[in-house]
Amino acid sequence: MTTPNGAATVIGAGTAGPGDRSDHGRSPMIDAERPRTYCEAFQRTAAVDPDAVALRTVGGTATLTWGEYSNEVRAVAAGLSAIGVGRGDTVALMMANRLEFYPLEVGAQHLGATSFSVYNTLAPEQLAHVLASSGTKVVMCEEQYVERIRRSGAPLEHVVCVDGAPEGTISVKELVGRGSPDFDFEAAWRAVRPDDVLTLIYTSGTTGQPKGVEMTHENLLFEVYAVAEVLPMAFGDRTTSFLPSAHIADRVAALYFQETMGTQITVVPDARQIAVALADCRPTIWASVPRVWEKLKAGILASVAAEPDETRRQGLLWALDVAARKTEAGMTGAELPAELAAEYAKADELVLSKLRAKLGLDRLRWAVSGAAPIPKEVLAFFSGLGVPIAEVWGMSELSCVASVTSPAEHRLGTVGRLLPGMEGRIAEDGEFLVRGPLVMKSYRGQPAKTAEAIDGDGWLHTGDVMTVDGDGYLTVVDRKKELIINAAGKNMSPAHIENVMKAACPLLGGIATIGDGRSYNTALAVLDADAAAAYAARHGLPDASAAALAADADVVGQITAGIAAGNARLSRTEQIKRFQILPAFWEPGGDELTLTSKLRRRPVAEKYAAEIEALYADRPGAGVFEPEPAPASAAF
Numbered sequence: 001m002t003t004p005n006g007a008a009t010v011i012g013a014g015t016a017g018p019g020d021r022s023d024h025g026r027s028p029m030i031d032a033e034r035p036r037t038y039c040e041a042f043q044r045t046a047a048v049d050p051d052a053v054a055l056r057t058v059g060g061t062a063t064l065t066w067g068e069y070s071n072e073v074r075a076v077a078a079g080l081s082a083i084g085v086g087r088g089d090t091v092a093l094m095m096a097n098r099l100e101f102y103p104l105e106v107g108a109q110h111l112g113a114t115s116f117s118v119y120n121t122l123a124p125e126q127l128a129h130v131l132a133s134s135g136t137k138v139v140m141c142e143e144q145y146v147e148r149i150r151r152s153g154a155p156l157e158h159v160v161c162v163d164g165a166p167e168g169t170i171s172v173k174e175l176v177g178r179g180s181p182d183f184d185f186e187a188a189w190r191a192v193r194p195d196d197v198l199t200l201i202y203t204s205g206t207t208g209q210p211k212g213v214e215m216t217h218e219n220l221l222f223e224v225y226a227v228a229e230v231l232p233m234a235f236g237d238r239t240t241s242f243l244p245s246a247h248i249a250d251r252v253a254a255l256y257f258q259e260t261m262g263t264q265i266t267v268v269p270d271a272r273q274i275a276v277a278l279a280d281c282r283p284t285i286w287a288s289v290p291r292v293w294e295k296l297k298a299g300i301l302a303s304v305a306a307e308p309d310e311t312r313r314q315g316l317l318w319a320l321d322v323a324a325r326k327t328e329a330g331m332t333g334a335e336l337p338a339e340l341a342a343e344y345a346k347a348d349e350l351v352l353s354k355l356r357a358k359l360g361l362d363r364l365r366w367a368v369s370g371a372a373p374i375p376k377e378v379l380a381f382f383s384g385l386g387v388p389i390a391e392v393w394g395m396s397e398l399s400c401v402a403s404v405t406s407p408a409e410h411r412l413g414t415v416g417r418l419l420p421g422m423e424g425r426i427a428e429d430g431e432f433l434v435r436g437p438l439v440m441k442s443y444r445g446q447p448a449k450t451a452e453a454i455d456g457d458g459w460l461h462t463g464d465v466m467t468v469d470g471d472g473y474l475t476v477v478d479r480k481k482e483l484i485i486n487a488a489g490k491n492m493s494p495a496h497i498e499n500v501m502k503a504a505c506p507l508l509g510g511i512a513t514i515g516d517g518r519s520y521n522t523a524l525a526v527l528d529a530d531a532a533a534a535y536a537a538r539h540g541l542p543d544a545s546a547a548a549l550a551a552d553a554d555v556v557g558q559i560t561a562g563i564a565a566g567n568a569r570l571s572r573t574e575q576i577k578r579f580q581i582l583p584a585f586w587e588p589g590g591d592e593l594t595l596t597s598k599l600r601r602r603p604v605a606e607k608y609a610a611e612i613e614a615l616y617a618d619r620p621g622a623g624v625f626e627p628e629p630a631p632a633s634a635a636f
Contacts, residue, residue, distance in 0.1 A: 076107025078179025505562025
């Protein structure tokens, strides 16, 4: 693959914008000579304060200090070495977010092994592909997954079980017991090299079998220190681990930040309990995905609406209104009017500060959202609440985050600027190309696919269409392959349309815009499972199933009104003219969504071909709805 001629001037080229290198909260380790491997990083960090808590469960019912953590890493490394794991071997982990994950993962790292996580929801045939293509020798897992791993037929040498010891497996206690007293731990970890593959992240597989992205110690050390230049971290900063550890976002924000910077991690085995965990952990830094931010917003608004004390409810509504007006005024770049500034200060003192404390977000220095586009309305809502979120952009092939700015410098609707040390350029067709130390080593065992992604000049072809302003701020338009071109030749971003709709209607769990080659846009919509359950409980409905609620007249009315409101924010060409509410919930890993919650557009089009044709019938049939026409002001 060659770099397109006429591509835009290089963006970034190793510099950061003014103010990105704030010294506030900087870890002293950033200014010291940097470690060359994650083994060295962990050893330095664990020695800072061995009695400090490194890992904890919600409520602090179980903890692990840095000293205990370090001792367990040493014991695990000795045990893994005894069963034949060494430098260059591959070890997989399959478990919930739990304390045991960390010493097992980091112990494998100290042997120079490639340690990676698989999604707990993978079917046996999916496991077979991932374990075989990665060359996995040993799997460390929970007992509940042992039988599924066996059914995959993967040629494994050992299965280590963290919470039991079914026949044919090794318990962690037995693993540690096999370690030789003569094992030279120091020599093992010091033999690990910066270009050794640290981990694998398997892609979403939206267009075929997932590919294993190889990332080295060097890649991921650059990632953490580059992010820390923009979003400072310090030993003892608190955050959570609640996303699957097979997701690059959790690996970087929890595991790799922790090993280098010394963050304290609260493990959350059930992501649905994240609201409880936040109130318990009170994070100082926090990274999440858009859907979680959307659910937190919806939960806040639902709680306000359900407040039984009318005086208190009106106070909450007043404060949220002031917050919204302050954010809107701030977006213009003009100085905040004195009267509004004073009203906001009062609202913050009386209401908003207490709301942040109740949520557990009152100690945050910074928060980010990534992995998918987030509606501007959600960012604006939390900004008004006093929780500024910076939207980041990246991908597994770029070691996670490649662009970000501090929340103070964030511009709504952008994904910030490229990290210091990275270069970017925009090709003639709008695709964003990136080059620098974050670019993956390769796709495991797929040299042809690697060559398709990374050209001869080292540019990674991201597949994302982006724009950049004069200050280097990037805006994602959509995936190159997902842009809709209607019958009139108009290019549109389905992701943008879908984000607008989700922001306008909290009941929506997913929506797929249809319109490629068509004369107008339509949509397939599904309800959010949690919001649907809450709605049914609130309205005394006995049946909270997707089928029952999709047919409920009030639910249909709310979705119709939401899509109409969304249409009012879109150009006439982008608007949704007809839609259906499907009697199903879309879950990650299903036919419609990848394990990282990205929409599988081609499978959706194939699975729901009959429903899509019904949306374009001359006359809409039962179950096909048309929102009220958007106001004339939206037709531009």
